[in-house]
Amino acid sequence: MKKLLLASVATLAASAAFADGHSPVKLGVVLGFTGPLESLAPAMAGGAELAMSEVTDSGLLLGGVTVEPVRGDSTCIDAAAATSATERLITGDGVAGIVGADCSGVTGAMLQNVALPNGVVMISPSATSPGLSTAEDNGLFFRTAPSDARQGVIIADILKEQGIESVALTYTNNDYGKGLADAFQAAFEEAGGTVTISAAHEDGKADYSAEVGALAAAGGERLVVAGYVDQGGSGIVRAALDSGAFDTFHFPDGMISQALVDNFGDEIDGSSGANPGTDSPGAQLYQEMAAAVDIDGTSPFSAEAYDAAALIMLAMQASGSADPSVYKDKVMDVANAPGEQILPGELAKALQILADGGEIDYVGASAVELIGPGESAGNYREVGFEGGELKVIGYR
Amino acid sequence: MDFLNALVALANFVIVPALAYGSQLALGALGVTLIYGILRFSNFAHGDTMAFGTMATILATWAMQSAGISFGVLPTALLALPIGIAATGLLLLGTDRLVYKFYRVKKAKPVIFVIASLGVMFVMNGIVRFIIGVDDQQFADGERFLITARDFRTMTGLEEGLAIKTTQVITVAVAIIVVAILFWFLNKTRTGKSMRAYSDNEDLALLSGINPERVVMYTWLIVGGLATIAGVLYGLDKSFKPFTYFQLLLPIFAAAIVGGLGSPVGAIAGGFVIAFAEVTITYPLKKLLGYLLPDSLAPDGLVQLLSTDYKFAVSFVILIIVLLFRPTGLFKGKSV
Numbered sequence: 001m002k003k004l005l006l007a008s009v010a011t012l013a014a015s016a017a018f019a020d021g022h023s024p025v026k027l028g029v030v031l032g033f034t035g036p037l038e039s040l041a042p043a044m045a046g047g048a049e050l051a052m053s054e055v056t057d058s059g060l061l062l063g064g065v066t067v068e069p070v071r072g073d074s075t076c077i078d079a080a081a082a083t084s085a086t087e088r089l090i091t092g093d094g095v096a097g098i099v100g101a102d103c104s105g106v107t108g109a110m111l112q113n114v115a116l117p118n119g120v121v122m123i124s125p126s127a128t129s130p131g132l133s134t135a136e137d138n139g140l141f142f143r144t145a146p147s148d149a150r151q152g153v154i155i156a157d158i159l160k161e162q163g164i165e166s167v168a169l170t171y172t173n174n175d176y177g178k179g180l181a182d183a184f185q186a187a188f189e190e191a192g193g194t195v196t197i198s199a200a201h202e203d204g205k206a207d208y209s210a211e212v213g214a215l216a217a218a219g220g221e222r223l224v225v226a227g228y229v230d231q232g233g234s235g236i237v238r239a240a241l242d243s244g245a246f247d248t249f250h251f252p253d254g255m256i257s258q259a260l261v262d263n264f265g266d267e268i269d270g271s272s273g274a275n276p277g278t279d280s281p282g283a284q285l286y287q288e289m290a291a292a293v294d295i296d297g298t299s300p301f302s303a304e305a306y307d308a309a310a311l312i313m314l315a316m317q318a319s320g321s322a323d324p325s326v327y328k329d330k331v332m333d334v335a336n337a338p339g340e341q342i343l344p345g346e347l348a349k350a351l352q353i354l355a356d357g358g359e360i361d362y363v364g365a366s367a368v369e370l371i372g373p374g375e376s377a378g379n380y381r382e383v384g385f386e387g388g389e390l391k392v393i394g395y396r
Numbered sequence: 397m398d399f400l401n402a403l404v405a406l407a408n409f410v411i412v413p414a415l416a417y418g419s420q421l422a423l424g425a426l427g428v429t430l431i432y433g434i435l436r437f438s439n440f441a442h443g444d445t446m447a448f449g450t451m452a453t454i455l456a457t458w459a460m461q462s463a464g465i466s467f468g469v470l471p472t473a474l475l476a477l478p479i480g481i482a483a484t485g486l487l488l489l490g491t492d493r494l495v496y497k498f499y500r501v502k503k504a505k506p507v508i509f510v511i512a513s514l515g516v517m518f519v520m521n522g523i524v525r526f527i528i529g530v531d532d533q534q535f536a537d538g539e540r541f542l543i544t545a546r547d548f549r550t551m552t553g554l555e556e557g558l559a560i561k562t563t564q565v566i567t568v569a570v571a572i573i574v575v576a577i578l579f580w581f582l583n584k585t586r587t588g589k590s591m592r593a594y595s596d597n598e599d600l601a602l603l604s605g606i607n608p609e610r611v612v613m614y615t616w617l618i619v620g621g622l623a624t625i626a627g628v629l630y631g632l633d634k635s636f637k638p639f640t641y642f643q644l645l646l647p648i649f650a651a652a653i654v655g656g657l658g659s660p661v662g663a664i665a666g667g668f669v670i671a672f673a674e675v676t677i678t679y680p681l682k683k684l685l686g687y688l689l690p691d692s693l694a695p696d697g698l699v700q701l702l703s704t705d706y707k708f709a710v711s712f713v714i715l716i717i718v719l720l721f722r723p724t725g726l727f728k729g730k731s732v
Binding site (some may be wrong): 199211217238244 | 409413531541545637679698
């Protein structure tokens with residue numbers, strides 16, 4: 001009995017000592033693996049985990065600790081489910097930071113209910129609601145996606161440049177849709193344009209003829225569809241095309257995907273669109289790295305997810321601690337100038353510079369530049385539709 | 397001319413879509429109401445039965461398309477319908493054997509059937525997603541439009557266009573045919589009469605020698621046919637997505653209850669009431685009044701009674717009013 005006790009004590013002591021030096025840092029990856037964005041989540045999670053394995057392989061983070069991803073399901077729409085998943089990651093798995101969530105509504109809920117009380121850093125790759133800019137966050141919340149306030153201005157600019165004076169506007173009835181619709185309407189009206197109607201639509205409903213009837217009655221040269229391509233957005237476009245209500249559309253980021261082109265082909269020729277994207281060399285580099293491990297790096301917000309994970313780990317290195325209350329102050333420093341510019345695949349180099357006491361300016365896969373309350377300044381890719389294909393027009 | 401424009405605008409955005417949507421709801425509500433009338437419970441699995449039937453039809457359609465079979469200007473899915481109906485009928489008979497029969501023999505209360513059907517709903521939900529996936533599926537082929545808005549404008553010289561989709565015409569036509577056959581079956585044939593007798597008074601029907609198992613079997617087969625047809629028509633007109641079919645359950649039940657649960661005529665009336673209510677009350681009158689009134693009186697605002705956000709509220713307000721003043725529905729069904 002004595003021997004057994006002694007042995008267990010020895011083992012415990014040994015494992016505790018081992019844990020001190022090399023216990024892995026765990027990072028949560030909370031994305032909507034089920035729900036309206038389930039088609040985007042795998043490429044986003046893949047991006048975040050790619051950055052983590054890159055750092056682990058380098059063996060340079062905080063003197064050689066490894067980084068382990070722990071996935072959680074945000075469901076995109078169910079705030080209660082997202083909150084409890086995050087609760088479990090923080091209290092059960094003890095994650096030191098969270099990449100996520102994807103949708104604005106659940107991100108706000110997770111931040112207020114779990115991350116804030118527990119003091120854990122969250123960096124969202126894709127929550128774009130303007131409401132999150134002013135949310136109470138104690139310096140714990142960042143996003144590598146731009147606020148939709150910026151996208152609203154971009155859409156207004158694009159439409160104005162194409163000589164569009166009046167548009168009808170429909171949005172998916174949630175934090176993302178409403179935030180973007182309001183931002184766009186404000187920007188467009190300030191630029192002298194008219195929004196004839198701003199009507200919400202619910203996702204996953206049986207019939208959109210009532211919405212399209214209202215939009216058509218209000219009229220407008222173009223229909224702005226601030227919705228999801230997997231959900232009601234496509235239903236609205238289908239009904240508008242079929243009834244001859246609108247021929248051309250503007251598609252914000254939630255609508256731009258291969259599915260849009262597959263569904264509508266040349267029926268949407270002449271439409272415009274824009275989604276976050278950049279022509280920086282980082283984007284190209286990232287796509288090659290992602291392709292090497294079978295991740296679609298061109299999928300929306302995959303690059304932003306890589307950057308979100310990278311920022312957390314670089315901030316840890318810069319502050320010399322995996323404690324969120326310490327490293328949260330370094331996130332802005334590593335993301336912005338001055339310092340050596342860091343592209344995807346150069347995380348090892350960045351860790352080394354930071355370990356030597358130098359400074360870095362993380363550019364990453366999505367040309368990260370954090371402004372104001374810790375959100376991306378925003379680079380957008382403007383696209384057009386011609387002959388049934390999506391054409392990149394430029395970056396702004 | 398202005399009057400014609402107003403008429404065409406109204407037809408294009410209100411009457412035609414509401415007619416098609418109403419027919420789809422009516423067919424769905426007929427299935428719900430038959431089960432309620434004859435088997436005496438609210439079948440929550442109906443939306444997913446429609447999804448299953450549509451899925452089976454889509455798979456058959458794809459097989460036919462790859463074999464080079466087509467139906468000319470009409471969608472191939474119409475040819476594949478019998479296969480879908482057969483598959484759905486088998487599924488329903490299977491679930492009846494596995495689940496409902498057990499409770500029927502025990503003479504369980506209706507609420508137990510309802511909860512059991514909720515379980516069946518989740519299982520079917522899973523089966524459909526497992527086989528065909530969660531994504532949108534487009535399976536309509538053939539001619540898409542009878543007349544497009546642009547053609548109509550050049551043809552008539554009117555400012556407003558009228559688009560009529562082939563699928564909308566097919567939907568209304570098939571709905572009429574199916575309803576006619578169903579009523580003939582229920583009123584004229586021996587099996588139909590025995591079903592109605594069983595529905596009216598189970599004990600008397602048993603005494604007069606009607607075989608209850610046969611009645612139950614025929615009911616499920618008819619319901620399978622109705623659900624598949626409703627689902628396929630809806631999918632042809634819009635698109636197939638399992639989640640949307642699950643959501644269809646709500647307006648379908650609203651239609652069945654407004655019309656009077658258990659009453660086939662009521663189900664049809666209810667379908668159209670719900671569809672027209674959703675589309676009409678939220679339709680802004682700006683354009684119409686702009687055409688009809690002299691320029692000086694034309695409205696600046698949208699003249700919209702209710703924003704489209706409230707379109708579901710509209711159907712449920714109707715539902716509540718009907719239940720308050722006519723608990724048995726418009727056409728004297730059974731009270732809920």
